[in-house]
Amino acid sequence: EVQLLESGGGLAQPGGSLRLSCAASGFTLNTFAMAWVRQAPGQGLEWVSRISATSEIAYYADSVRGRFTISKDNSKNTVYLQMSSLRGEDTAVYYCAKGVVAGTRNYFDYWGQGALVTVSS
């Protein structure tokens, strides 16, 4: 059974940093692309970043490029989202999502339960 379990959410100050983790089980990360999607309170879904199965390619939304970094550790079957220079508008529930293929054109067949990130002083 495929499962994705996020951790690392919490309260951060503006300008601060936070690292989210997504532990995957039921499949191996080196087979599928993975993504982070966020949802601000009461708002819709916003794709944040994704990484290819081989970790060779990473893409970012304009809103986070240069501040967030996606990575993964295949030996731990875990995906990470390092978030820096956090802003109030980064406040959201962050979902880890599994792509259906290894490369670029992906929709997402499994999602984690979400990790709440609150940026506030």
Added chain:
Amino acid sequence: DIQMTQSPSTLSASVGDRVTITCRASQSIGDSLAWYQQKPGKAPKLLIYQASSLQSGVPSTFSGSGSGTEFSLTISSLQPDDFATYYCQQYISYSPTFGQGTKLEIK
């Protein structure tokens, strides 16, 4: 970025009704479109991919259609469990984008 626009934003309907939600892309995306269902406090759930393919385990009351720039999600007979928010997503570009969502409410 490719913009995805859903209509309506809110839809009120009754159990047993047939409803359709529309999603329009700002440029052609072929059939690279997925639909998700989301309930309050829960993660999105994949319903439809490749515009019209039903994800395993999803009831056959759900169907998708369209290509190019115009797409629709139809629920043929609403069940109590179907009242939720629905999102479309294009995945033809390097930056996937979602529609703003359609909230399906009980009339």
